[in-house]
Amino acid sequence: xxxxxxxxxxxxxxxxxxxxxxxxxxxxxxxxxxxxxxxxxxxxxxxxxxxxxxxxxxxxxxxxxxxxxxxxxxxxxxxxxxxxxxxxxxxxxxxxxxxxxxxxxxxxxxxxxxxxxxxxxxxxxxxxxxxxxxxxxxxxxxxxxxxxxxxxxxxxxxxxxxxxxxxxxxxxxxxxxxxxxxxxxxxxxxxxxxxxxxxxxxxxxxxxxxxxxxxxxxxxxxxxxxxxxxxxxxxxxxxxxxxxxxxxxxxxxxxxxxxxxxxxxxxxxxxxxxxxxxxxxxxxxxxxxxxxxxxxxxxxxxxxxxxxxxxxxxxxxxxxxxxxxxxxx
Numbered sequence: 001x002x003x004x005x006x007x008x009x010x011x012x013x014x015x016x017x018x019x020x021x022x023x024x025x026x027x028x029x030x031x032x033x034x035x036x037x038x039x040x041x042x043x044x045x046x047x048x049x050x051x052x053x054x055x056x057x058x059x060x061x062x063x064x065x066x067x068x069x070x071x072x073x074x075x076x077x078x079x080x081x082x083x084x085x086x087x088x089x090x091x092x093x094x095x096x097x098x099x100x101x102x103x104x105x106x107x108x109x110x111x112x113x114x115x116x117x118x119x120x121x122x123x124x125x126x127x128x129x130x131x132x133x134x135x136x137x138x139x140x141x142x143x144x145x146x147x148x149x150x151x152x153x154x155x156x157x158x159x160x161x162x163x164x165x166x167x168x169x170x171x172x173x174x175x176x177x178x179x180x181x182x183x184x185x186x187x188x189x190x191x192x193x194x195x196x197x198x199x200x201x202x203x204x205x206x207x208x209x210x211x212x213x214x215x216x217x218x219x220x221x222x223x224x225x226x227x228x229x230x231x232x233x234x235x236x237x238x239x240x241x242x243x244x245x246x247x248x249x250x251x252x253x254x255x256x257x258x259x260x261x262x263x264x265x266x267x268x269x270x271x272x273x274x275x276x277x278x279x280x281x282x283x284x285x286x287x288x289x290x291x292x293x294x295x296x297x298x299x300x301x302x303x304x305x306x307x308x309x310x311x312x313x314x315x316x317x318x319x320x321x322x323x324x325x326x327x328x329x
Contacts, residue, residue: 033066035066036069038094040071040081040088040096041070042078042082043072045070048213048293052295055286055289059281059285060277062280074164077109077165078099078106082096083114087262088262090261090263091269092273095259095261096259096262098257099168099255100313102260103310103311103314104321105166105314105318105321108318117311117314119262119263121270122307123273124274125298125309126256126257126258127256127296127298128256128295129254130211130242131210131254132208132209132215132227132228132237134196134209135147135206136204137222137224139206141226143241145246148176152180152181155182157185158184159187160187160204160208161198161199161207163209165327168253172208172253175324176208177324192210196209196217208229210294228241228243229242229243229251229254229255230252231251234294236295256298258306258310259273281297
């Protein structure tokens with residue numbers, strides 16, 4: 001048998017080299033996860049986002065047999081957290097819980113951000129909910145119509161807090177001002193918990209907040225819920241009526257959380273995350289905990305469907321931010 005010429009041997013050896021790291025990567029994906037997973041959240045502990053992340057994370061960790069470590073990174077309308085998550089390796093060990101500011105409002109308010117839609121792999125929506133318009137317990141208005149009338153008679157004297165510039169609570173207040181022709185004074189905080197506590201302490205008058213942030217305080221008599229922001233009533237909100245019903249206007253704004261991974265995350269890992277999340281969020285205990293806090297489980301049918309949906313949402317919210325001339329205060 002004739003031996004192969006040296007050039008042929010070199011070609012064969014060179015062609016074989018990539019097979020080793022590819023095989024190694026494939027093996028890693030098959031055994032993923034083998035260590036704790038970090039879930040980056042753009043809000044501080046104690047708020048609505050943190051509550052959803054911990055309920056979901058606890059169950060996901062059980063199913064994947066690895067701890068889900070919540071990493072709270074508040075500030076700059078969640079863009080600090082998004083930038084950190086986007087810069088992480090795409091290995092499935094860093095995840096991001098995004099909200100409506102992504103892929104639209106973030107760029108409108110913070111044009112210097114170092115990420116975009118191509119920086120993430122969308123996995124699935126997790127929850128959706130209305131926001132709740134709450135006020136201090138001694139407020140002289142009992143519904144959204146009365147609030148609008150009071151604000152119109154007292155321009156610049158109603159202070160509203162939010163979880164940060166550009167977030168949905170901020171946009172909810174900006175939309176309220178535009179639709180009813182009133183002037184509210186915006187006071188942004190670094191998270192929902194601080195924003196809500198300012199109203200509890202009567203340092204401010206109203207806030208638009210996620211249900212987990214305010215419903216326990218409403219039940220305890222420390223806040224007064226006067227309306228919700230979606231067009232239709234929500235069974236999780238009890239008898240709280242909508243701004244639209246109370247005022248006869250087409251006011252409609254909802255809030256959602258979704259799961260994302262950094263770009264480069266392998267499809268096999270993405271699919272595992274999608275499947276495990278479907279199972280986690282359909283668990284009766286998880287559904288009950290989220291419903292008690294005013295959240296509806298609202299899963300996507302596939303990562304591809306979520307990717308298309310979230311881009312549409314981003315464009316819609318960006319248009320809203322531009323339309324109400326929202327800006328960083």
